[in-house]
Amino acid sequence: MPPTTASPDDLIGLDPLTTAVLVIDENDRISLINPACENLLGLSARQACQRTLAQLATGPTLERIVHQVQQTRAGVTEYNLSFTVGLQRQEVSLTVTPLEAQPGRTLVEFHPLAGGSRIAHEEHTLIQAQASQMLLRQLAHEIRNPLGGIHGAAQLLEAELGDATDLLEYTRVIIKETARLQNLLDRMLAPARRPDIRPLNVHEVLERVRSLLLAEYPQLSIARDYDTSLPETHGDLEQLIQALLNIARNGAQATEGQGQLRLATRIARQVTLAMKRWPLALRIDIVDNGPGIPEAMRDTLFFPLVSGRNDGSGLGLTLAQTYVQRHQGAIHVDSQPGHTCFSIYLPITSPEAHP
Numbered sequence: 001m002p003p004t005t006a007s008p009d010d011l012i013g014l015d016p017l018t019t020a021v022l023v024i025d026e027n028d029r030i031s032l033i034n035p036a037c038e039n040l041l042g043l044s045a046r047q048a049c050q051r052t053l054a055q056l057a058t059g060p061t062l063e064r065i066v067h068q069v070q071q072t073r074a075g076v077t078e079y080n081l082s083f084t085v086g087l088q089r090q091e092v093s094l095t096v097t098p099l100e101a102q103p104g105r106t107l108v109e110f111h112p113l114a115g116g117s118r119i120a121h122e123e124h125t126l127i128q129a130q131a132s133q134m135l136l137r138q139l140a141h142e143i144r145n146p147l148g149g150i151h152g153a154a155q156l157l158e159a160e161l162g163d164a165t166d167l168l169e170y171t172r173v174i175i176k177e178t179a180r181l182q183n184l185l186d187r188m189l190a191p192a193r194r195p196d197i198r199p200l201n202v203h204e205v206l207e208r209v210r211s212l213l214l215a216e217y218p219q220l221s222i223a224r225d226y227d228t229s230l231p232e233t234h235g236d237l238e239q240l241i242q243a244l245l246n247i248a249r250n251g252a253q254a255t256e257g258q259g260q261l262r263l264a265t266r267i268a269r270q271v272t273l274a275m276k277r278w279p280l281a282l283r284i285d286i287v288d289n290g291p292g293i294p295e296a297m298r299d300t301l302f303f304p305l306v307s308g309r310n311d312g313s314g315l316g317l318t319l320a321q322t323y324v325q326r327h328q329g330a331i332h333v334d335s336q337p338g339h340t341c342f343s344i345y346l347p348i349t350s351p352e353a354h355p
Helices: 035-041 061-072 115-161 168-192 202-216 237-254 295-300 316-326
Strands: 020-024 030-033 076-085 088-098 106-112 198-200 221-225 233-235 260-273 276-288 330-336 339-347
Touching: 020 035, 030 035, 035 106, 035 260, 061 076, 061 088, 061 106, 115 168, 198 202, 198 237, 202 221, 202 237, 202 260, 202 276, 233 237, 233 339, 237 260, 237 276, 237 316, 237 339, 260 339, 316 330
Parallel strands: 221 260
Antiparallel strands: 020 030, 020 106, 076 088, 088 106, 198 233, 260 276, 276 339, 330 339
């Protein structure tokens, strides 16, 4: 039996709600889902309305509660409920209510646990990261000139010593290390370039990232889950490729180049990014099955020079966040052992929307 379609009147009052809401019909199919619920579950309305309740979420709890309400016609509230949609784990409080005006239909409201505190925490982290980046850039400018002088003096000294002295070993160490520090400073200062805003397709960006990763890690498994109906937006192609590559490379390194990565795209509606409300945004999920981010690192993940690897510079995620911010977007992170998801939100904009 085909899914029940919602009339335009059904949508009145639900579309602008920040509460995630969906409606289940008498055949256990999703007949209506509002934008807030699309964002929460990572599904478009087109995808959701093709599914039954059993196909929506892994685990019997959600289906059991809805069936109970359908049978008793009495509302139920359930706290601290966990279920999985696709690869995303959700922790919510749930309110299920029968719709008396529409017999057979049931309203489901999702209330993410600690959602407000998560947003406040991310805004606080963002402000801290911006302050750290500004301080680091100022230090980089101050260090650059004397470092160049040390490098040049070591080269002159090496030329004066000639080839027949054991002291060349020391001058070569100075030249090599100053060159390494100079490269590090250049990377810190690189994001100062304004984005070159042009029309772009986010899937072109992800395909470039995928090709680069597979060239670097041939044993890596990369799955694609693209919503091909996503509209074109505007941005700097090279900066977005670098931002997503830095994030995806972290996932590849976390699995030692032999794990599984998933690249997914979805539409997000009515989202707040950097304290500005956008009607439409792109959501890009980069998911890996590595060991997860250590608890001690989560609050400083995007800070400069913070790295979980001995050979890491601690700039990859900092630069990724800077490039995404320059596109008025945001990065959200959810991590536990075996599942780390970086969700990159980019508003769908016109060229005039970019400062």
